[in-house]
Amino acid sequence: AQSVTQPDIHITVSEGASLELRCNYSYGATPYLFWYVQSPGQGLQLLLKYFSGDTLVQGIKGFEAEFKRSQSSFNLRKPSVHWSDAAEYFCAVGDSGNTPLVFGKGTRLSVIA
Amino acid sequence: NAGVTQTPKFRILKIGQSMTLQCTQDMNHNYMYWYRQDPGMGLKLIYYSVGAGITDKGEVPNGYNVSRSTTEDFPLRLELAAPSQTSVYFCASSLGATGGYTFGSGTRLTVV
Numbered sequence: 001a002q003s004v005t006q007p008d009i010h011i012t013v014s015e016g017a018s019l020e021l022r023c024n025y026s027y028g029a030t031p032y033l034f035w036y037v038q039s040p041g042q043g044l045q046l047l048l049k050y051f052s053g054d055t056l057v058q059g060i061k062g063f064e065a066e067f068k069r070s071q072s073s074f075n076l077r078k079p080s081v082h083w084s085d086a087a088e089y090f091c092a093v094g095d096s097g098n099t100p101l102v103f104g105k106g107t108r109l110s111v112i113a
Numbered sequence: 114n115a116g117v118t119q120t121p122k123f124r125i126l127k128i129g130q131s132m133t134l135q136c137t138q139d140m141n142h143n144y145m146y147w148y149r150q151d152p153g154m155g156l157k158l159i160y161y162s163v164g165a166g167i168t169d170k171g172e173v174p175n176g177y178n179v180s181r182s183t184t185e186d187f188p189l190r191l192e193l194a195a196p197s198q199t200s201v202y203f204c205a206s207s208l209g210a211t212g213g214y215t216f217g218s219g220t221r222l223t224v225v
Contacts, residue, residue, distance in 0.1 A: 009153070034213055043117075043203055043216035044156075051211050090155065098163065098210045100146055100171060105155035 006104035021076040023091030032094040119217035136204030145187040149200040
C-alpha cells in the first residue's frame, strides 16, 4: 500500500531564509507525487506535481521539488520564504491507475520576521 | 469557473441527526473524492467516484454514504451523526492521475 511520511510536524523559518520540507513515500512502482498548500480556513491548492521526466519540477509561488528515487523522497524547496508562505503543506502520492491520492499528515510552516 | 463548490461551510449537528454535505464541480471532471481532515492526521479518504453511477469506499467509510447520479454532483450523507464525525470535510475532483486535485473550501462539521 502507498504511504507518505512528512517527518516534520512544524517548522519555523525567518523571512528571507531558505526552506526545505521533507517528504518520503512508500510505493512499489513509479509514483505520482504532489505537493499541496493549505492556508488557514481554506481548501488545498496544488503547488506542483511529478510523474515523469525531469526530476526537478517547478511549481507556483516560487516553489520547486526534487524527486529522488534512491531515497524515496520528494522534498519541497524555496530559496527565500515570504511571510505569506505561512501555511500547512501536504505531500501526496498516487499512481497511473487513478488510485486516489494518499496524503501525508502535513507540515505546518511558520514564518517569523 | 467556480471549480468545486461545497455547502454548507459550517454546521452543528446533534448526535443522531442526519445531514447531506453537498459538492458540485463545473469542470466536467470524472473523478470526485471526499476526504476528512482532523488535526495532525492529514486527509483521510472517505469515498470516491470514477464517474456517474460508480462509487467506492475509501479508508474511513463507516457512518457515511454517497451517490453520484450526475458528473457534477457528489453528495456525502451522514445518517446518524456521532461525535467522532466532528471534522472538516473536503470534496475534490480531478480529470485523471496526472492532473492533480481541485479542492473545495471545506465544510466544518461539529457533532454535539
